[in-house]
Structure formats: structure tokens, C-alpha cells
Amino acid sequence: MATETSETCNPNTRSSSTSEAKKPGYFPLNELSHIKHVIGVMSGKGGVGKSSVTALLALALQKAGYQVGILDADITGPSIPRLFGVRRSPESTGNGIMAAATPGGTRIMSLNLLLPHEDDPVIWRGPLISSAVKQFWTDVIWGDLDYLLVDLPPGTGDSPLTVLQSLPLDGLVIVSSPQELAQMVVRKAVKMAEHMNVKILGLVENMSYAVCPDCGKEISVFGPSRAEAAAAAAGIPLLGILPLDPEFTAYCDHGQVEVYSGPLLDRAQGFVARITG
Numbered sequence: 001m002a003t004e005t006s007e008t009c010n011p012n013t014r015s016s017s018t019s020e021a022k023k024p025g026y027f028p029l030n031e032l033s034h035i036k037h038v039i040g041v042m043s044g045k046g047g048v049g050k051s052s053v054t055a056l057l058a059l060a061l062q063k064a065g066y067q068v069g070i071l072d073a074d075i076t077g078p079s080i081p082r083l084f085g086v087r088r089s090p091e092s093t094g095n096g097i098m099a100a101a102t103p104g105g106t107r108i109m110s111l112n113l114l115l116p117h118e119d120d121p122v123i124w125r126g127p128l129i130s131s132a133v134k135q136f137w138t139d140v141i142w143g144d145l146d147y148l149l150v151d152l153p154p155g156t157g158d159s160p161l162t163v164l165q166s167l168p169l170d171g172l173v174i175v176s177s178p179q180e181l182a183q184m185v186v187r188k189a190v191k192m193a194e195h196m197n198v199k200i201l202g203l204v205e206n207m208s209y210a211v212c213p214d215c216g217k218e219i220s221v222f223g224p225s226r227a228e229a230a231a232a233a234a235g236i237p238l239l240g241i242l243p244l245d246p247e248f249t250a251y252c253d254h255g256q257v258e259v260y261s262g263p264l265l266d267r268a269q270g271f272v273a274r275i276t277g
Contacts, residue, residue: 010105026101027166030096033142034070039149039275040163042193044185046154048177049206051079052270053242054151055257057173058106060268063275066146069099071136072110074153075129076122080114085255089113096141098118104258109140113139126158133162154194155185159226164196171199173239173275176230177207183230189233201275202239203231210244218243239271 029035041057043050054070054092057062061068073078081087082101091098091115099107111132112118122131142148150167152160163169170195176186193200205227209218231238242264251260 003104020100021040022084025166026168027137029139030138032095033140033145035148037141038151038152038167039147040152040160040169040198041175042151042152042168042172042189043162043175044187045181046077048154048175049242050154050175051151052081052118052151052248052252052257053173053175053204053206053251054080054162055083056242056264056268057272058149059104059198059258059260059265060272061147061149061276062104062106063172063265063269064272066276067105067144069107069109069142069145069148071133071140071148071150072108072112073133073136073150073159074158075111075124075132075159077153078110078112080108080151082118083176083252083257084108086113087118090140093141094137095276099140099142102258106258107145109142111138112272130162133159137167141168156188159194160237163195164198169198171201172277173201173271174203174236176203176204176205178220178225178226178227180223180226183226183233186230190236200234200236201236203227203274204239205230207243207244216244237274239274242267 037195041050041054057069058066058070072078086100086102090100099109100113101107145274150163151165174186174189207222208225209220211218225241227238227241245262245264247259247262251257
């Protein structure tokens with residue numbers, strides 16, 4: 001459901017996610033986990049950089065002083081461990097599986113951490129995918145978190161449906177790119193959220209343009225920005241736009257996203273200020 005920015009979640013309010021997780025229809029949260037806010041990051045289609053936006057939001061939240069985790073719900077195409085340079089299998093205890101810790105202190109859980117090799121394919125049908133998402137919530141020990149970001153797979157299939165139905169989301173951040181096709185599928189994602197009565201926190205247009213390293217000119221690689229028009233048409237807030245940044249891409253490729261401190265992070269901090277304010 002579309003909302004104004006002033007109605008977005010505030011970290012100083014009650015810890016709704018832990019208590020709401022006990023309501024009928026929600027998966028039960030692991031008893032050793034205490035999570036104040038849960039935010040989904042969603043896109044209507046693949047290839048828009050949703051996972052990199054999730055990573056940027058996590059970094060920005062940490063910079064703001066929050067304890068942050070990422071639940072990688074993209075079961076068949078997980079990429080969060082690679083971005084953060086985490087390869088060790090998580091530790092298992094009698095009370096559950098410990099969320100893996102990144103060098104910077106973000107806690108993550110992804111199916112890729114449980115595979116023998118990170119390039120092993122996950123060839124599962126919908127029920128198994130939904131079961132994995134449930135286990136990442138109920139069987140993983142997240143500890144004390146201010147924010148858990150849920151990196152959703154593209155589209156409106158089994159995994160997004162499971163998350164929207166069964167996790168106590170405070171809201172969704174929708175990620176898109178300038179192409180008209182991406183804008184069309186954004187509307188699909190927004191309509192799905194409306195059907196599920198999940199709040200939309202705002203739209204981020206990723207890969208909006210590139211900056212020429214020689215002359216500084218902005219180049220609309222994927223066509224002109226449609227961010228304002230797309231947000232207005234969907235009736236949701238526009239958090240802002242992100243350009244292509246080769247430096248950020250290089251850090252992601254080398255599993256050192258937490259080392260990045262460039263302009264994309266500055267913009268992500270602005271997004272976070274609006275979401276948490």
C-alpha cells in the first residue's frame with residue numbers, strides 16, 4: 001500500500017517485528033533473535049542491481065549506527081555472500097544456525113553459504129524454495145538487530161510471495177532501472193505489495209546514468225530517467241536515483257563492498273534517512 005515518507009518506520013518506535021512474528025500466519029522467529037524492523041528489497045525483474053542496492057542500504061544503516069542483517073531470499077540466484085566476501089559455512093548450534101558475520105559486522109544468511117561450491121546450481125521447485133526462506137527466519141540465530149533487510153528474488157513468484165505473506169515486513173524498497181520494460185514490471189511489484197497490504201517505503205532507480213571519466217558528462221546508458229514519472233504513476237515515494245559507478249562494481253566483484261565509501265553510499269545514506277526518519 002502506498003504511503004507518504006513521513007509514515008515510514010522509525011527505529012525509535014516499539015520493536016514490532018519480534019512481537020508481530022508471533023501472530024497467526026507469520027513464521028515464528030528464532031527465540032534467540034530479536035529484530036526491530038524488517039525491510040524487503042524487491043524488483044519486478046532481474047538485472048537492475050537489487051542485491052547491490054541491498055548492500056548499499058545495509059552499509060548506510062551501519063553508518064547510521066544500526067545493527068544490520070541481510071536475509072538472502074534469492075534462493076536460486078544468491079549473491080549477497082560474494083558481495084561481502086563471506087565464504088565460510090555458518091556455525092550450527094543446538095538452538096539453530098548462527099548468521100554469518102561479514103568483516104564489517106553485518107550478519108547474513110544465504111543458501112550459497114550452505115553449498116559445497118558457490119557456483120553449484122539450486123534446482124528446486126517452489127515448495128522447497130519457500131521452505132528455505134522459512135528456515136532462514138525460524139532456524140537462524142540473528143541476535144539483536146535493528147534492521148533485517150530481505151533481498152528478494154526478481155518477479156512475483158514463490159519466494160516473494162512467501163516473504164510478503166509470512167514475514168512481518170515494515171515495508172518494501174522497490175528497485176528499478178530507467179528502461180520502460182523495468183517500469184512496467186515495477187507496477188507489477190507495487191500491485192503485488194498492495195494486494196498483500198505491505199507498505200511501500202519508496203522507489204530507487206538504479207543505473208540511472210554513467211559519468212564520463214574524461215569530461216564529466218552524464219550519459220543516459222539505458223535511456224532517460226523515468227524515476228519521477230514511475231513513482232508518481234505508482235503513487236509511491238521516490239527515494240532517489242543511483243548512477244553506475246565502476247569503483248563500486250569493482251569492490252562488489254572482489255567481495256569488498258564494505259570498503260566502498262564513494263558517492264553511491266552518500267546517496268544511500270540519504271535514502272536511509274528518509275526510511276528511518
